[in-house]
Amino acid sequence: MTDPVTQKIGQAGEVTMLASTPNDPVHILAFHGGGGVAGTPDMMVPFAQQVTAGPGVTMALARYRTLNADQASFEDMRADAAQALDWAQAQIPAGGRLYLLGASFGGLLALDALLEASAEVQEHVTGLILLNAVTDTGPDGFANRVIKPEDHGHLSPIARLKGHPMLSRLRCFLAHGGQDDVVPIDVSHRFAALWPKDRCEMMPFPNSSHGFFNRAPHDKTVAAAVRKFVGAAPIEPKRTGSTGLLPKGATMVYGIGAQKAGTSWLFDYLKQSEESHTVHIKELHYFDALYVKSEQSHLNNRLAQLRRAVDNLTPGMDPANRKRLRDTQLLAERLSIHAAASGDHRPYVEYMTKGYAGQKIICDFTPSYCTLDAEGFREMDSLGPAKFIFILRDPVDRLWSQILHGDRRAEPDIVRRCL
Numbered sequence: 001m002t003d004p005v006t007q008k009i010g011q012a013g014e015v016t017m018l019a020s021t022p023n024d025p026v027h028i029l030a031f032h033g034g035g036g037v038a039g040t041p042d043m044m045v046p047f048a049q050q051v052t053a054g055p056g057v058t059m060a061l062a063r064y065r066t067l068n069a070d071q072a073s074f075e076d077m078r079a080d081a082a083q084a085l086d087w088a089q090a091q092i093p094a095g096g097r098l099y100l101l102g103a104s105f106g107g108l109l110a111l112d113a114l115l116e117a118s119a120e121v122q123e124h125v126t127g128l129i130l131l132n133a134v135t136d137t138g139p140d141g142f143a144n145r146v147i148k149p150e151d152h153g154h155l156s157p158i159a160r161l162k163g164h165p166m167l168s169r170l171r172c173f174l175a176h177g178g179q180d181d182v183v184p185i186d187v188s189h190r191f192a193a194l195w196p197k198d199r200c201e202m203m204p205f206p207n208s209s210h211g212f213f214n215r216a217p218h219d220k221t222v223a224a225a226v227r228k229f230v231g232a233a234p235i236e237p238k239r240t241g242s243t244g245l246l247p248k249g250a251t252m253v254y255g256i257g258a259q260k261a262g263t264s265w266l267f268d269y270l271k272q273s274e275e276s277h278t279v280h281i282k283e284l285h286y287f288d289a290l291y292v293k294s295e296q297s298h299l300n301n302r303l304a305q306l307r308r309a310v311d312n313l314t315p316g317m318d319p320a321n322r323k324r325l326r327d328t329q330l331l332a333e334r335l336s337i338h339a340a341a342s343g344d345h346r347p348y349v350e351y352m353t354k355g356y357a358g359q360k361i362i363c364d365f366t367p368s369y370c371t372l373d374a375e376g377f378r379e380m381d382s383l384g385p386a387k388f389i390f391i392l393r394d395p396v397d398r399l400w401s402q403i404l405h406g407d408r409r410a411e412p413d414i415v416r417r418c419l
Helices: 041-051 074-091 105-116 119-123 149-155 185-192 218-229 263-271 287-291 297-311 321-338 346-352 367-371 374-381 395-406 408-418
Strands: 005-009 013-019 026-031 057-063 097-103 125-131 171-177 200-205 251-257 276-278 361-365 386-391
Touching: 005 074, 013 041, 013 074, 026 041, 026 074, 026 105, 041 057, 041 218, 057 074, 074 097, 074 105, 074 119, 097 105, 105 125, 119 125, 125 218, 171 185, 171 218, 185 200, 200 218, 251 263, 251 367, 263 276, 263 361, 263 386, 287 297, 287 367, 287 374, 297 321, 321 346, 374 386
Parallel strands: 026 057, 026 097, 097 125, 125 171, 171 200, 251 361, 251 386, 276 361
Antiparallel strands: 005 013, 013 057
């Protein structure tokens, strides 16, 4: 893989090139997202580096004009995408294969460029790679400051491609997050239904939001899936546990389970053991806040708590500020685990090992880690040696316990009414 290199195409256009080796057989022309309002090819460089980390694949990230940077209209963006496709097909060596990749709004541009291209250019395209892509601009489809259904509904790819001959020739790969509130995953399911079953592959990520493919842990997974889709050799995985994030000899123990299933009891028990190290709080909510959109409320709540703690500080020499400052410090330390680049878990490990004195296990008991998918658990395991304890309880007993815990003041009345 080479470093990104910017190259001019035509009079005003440009692409950012990433190549694994010279004369790669697979060429991917990619269009970034941003709704046509903003965005640059730099947004996709980290993901492109993952895709081109092994031999056989070259990626060109096309720059197109946007509303904010260039006061561009959608017609300007369409023209830029068409120019990029013309340039890309002219670069393909004999025997090479060209794929179009579109992320979010870039998916709309990739599809439009392909549909508007000449038959000769279309013949050079082998397949489509669409990541949380805009594929519908009709009355119930995507709309923003650039795209308006009344003006652009007739350009909706999902309508234009229905029954199109290209569906039986091209191959298509779709990846979409189930929690995407910018482009709902149902749109990709409807788009996939246009294709013959053997021509389209759909990869859903149920817990993920918009742009998930550009962030850990899914960036590696999607990049590997893209390489497989285009026929490139897989990249040998490397365990990051060998990087030594955890202290030597320590094992991370993750406590997972439903509410009122006994995780607090086990956490308190381990807290008393000389062979375990725990932080001063249970339920750190690190990995779930990173990878599950619905769990990000824990992070937002802590930020709000920190703001309130700072607001409660009084001016002058007030002894009461001692406790307030201590609370502020603890909240700031707790929030520091999230102050890192995507995929960098060092602040989390530093927080988890504060005061560590050689114990055998380090404990993170956060029951809602059960909301993570397989990729999230693999990311947790990548920090080093790990054990996962999933605590179950009879569902009726657990529900009864949760009801009583939720409204202790009403407990006698609840009991009376339920007996």
